[in-house]
Amino acid sequence: MRLAGSFASLEYSFHVSSADVVGPLNLEETVLSAQTSEPEWLRLDALFTDVEDFDGTPVKCTLSQMGNVDQFALNVRVLSATPNTQIVDKLRLHLIWVLGLKDNLPLFYQTFADQEKPLSSTFSQLRGLRLMRGSNLYESLICSILSQNNSARLWNRTARLLMMYYGPRVEFPDRTVSFLFPKTEVLAKVTPHELRLKTFMGYRAKPVVEVSRLIARGQLRLDELAECSYEEAVEILLDLPGVGPKVADCFLLYGVGKLEAAPVDVWIHRIVSKLYFRRKKVSRLKTARFLRVRFEEWAGYAQLYLFDYARRTGFLRAAGDGSSRSTQR
DNA sequence: ATCCAGGACATAC
DNA sequence: GTATGTCATGGA
Numbered sequence: 001m002r003l004a005g006s007f008a009s010l011e012y013s014f015h016v017s018s019a020d021v022v023g024p025l026n027l028e029e030t031v032l033s034a035q036t037s038e039p040e041w042l043r044l045d046a047l048f049t050d051v052e053d054f055d056g057t058p059v060k061c062t063l064s065q066m067g068n069v070d071q072f073a074l075n076v077r078v079l080s081a082t083p084n085t086q087i088v089d090k091l092r093l094h095l096i097w098v099l100g101l102k103d104n105l106p107l108f109y110q111t112f113a114d115q116e117k118p119l120s121s122t123f124s125q126l127r128g129l130r131l132m133r134g135s136n137l138y139e140s141l142i143c144s145i146l147s148q149n150n151s152a153r154l155w156n157r158t159a160r161l162l163m164m165y166y167g168p169r170v171e172f173p174d175r176t177v178s179f180l181f182p183k184t185e186v187l188a189k190v191t192p193h194e195l196r197l198k199t200f201m202g203y204r205a206k207p208v209v210e211v212s213r214l215i216a217r218g219q220l221r222l223d224e225l226a227e228c229s230y231e232e233a234v235e236i237l238l239d240l241p242g243v244g245p246k247v248a249d250c251f252l253l254y255g256v257g258k259l260e261a262a263p264v265d266v267w268i269h270r271i272v273s274k275l276y277f278r279r280k281k282v283s284r285l286k287t288a289r290f291l292r293v294r295f296e297e298w299a300g301y302a303q304l305y306l307f308d309y310a311r312r313t314g315f316l317r318a319a320g321d322g323s324s325r326s327t328q329r
Numbered sequence: 330a331t332c333c334a335g336g337a338c339a340t341a342c
Numbered sequence: 343g344t345a346t347g348t349c350a351t352g353g354a
Contacts, residue, residue, distance in 0.1 A: 148336040
């Protein structure tokens, strides 16, 4: 499909083996869990492709997992828009971070194997499911705002439109074209009205622009936010327009990687109410607090497993919740 | 047509 | 602290 050596300085490949990873990996489950705060990766059969600006170099990464969840090799093919000889080593570390490959999954399973029945019952089926991080803080925050009271499918589409209208256009050596996520400065200048018409983000346009302006003016520094404790970060985030408890947790978990954050959406709210509060609806704030107290540094993972399990098995419907319907992916 | 989606926000109790 | 209505938009 391609001429050997024709993009010699722009094409790389390497692999990550199970020896480089703490515990099992189920790449497909991880990517398809639709759990990031960024647009979902593209899928073609067993190949997953992500395009992003990495360290100033636009790259297209195509991943595939060979072997099984315990003994595997993660094959990575990289197409770089511009030459960058150091990209491989950095990209390896980046992927380890993005896919959560250093998260101690065996410890997670072991810790909750006995005392947490509803949760531990998911371990065999979801073995190797990891918590994906976003690749960019700004993108994660904006997408988290887009996700409020929206379906995953719709906010993903809105994010794609954002990229196509306002993001940098990049062309790869194989002649494919992609669009990266827009720069802060670009979205800081656009009007909410225009944003709404082009990307169908509805009332979320205003906070998207306002947050972009805060960052562009230097009044909000996401990298500093990432250095704060969970509690400090939440306090700052809640002051932002369009950011409530769920969006803040979403950004902190998937964007920043704070594993004690547990975003409580409608699904988690129902699941936790049913499993841990005898089907009684407790408030969302209590639900989030419960998850943090109960699972501590594993709260994000507990939320991930319960969420994926519930959607995958139709758990809520089967148990007669009555307030939910089909779960499409 | 009506309800819902990985909620936030103002307002009222 | 908790309860209710409103906010755009597309899909079921």
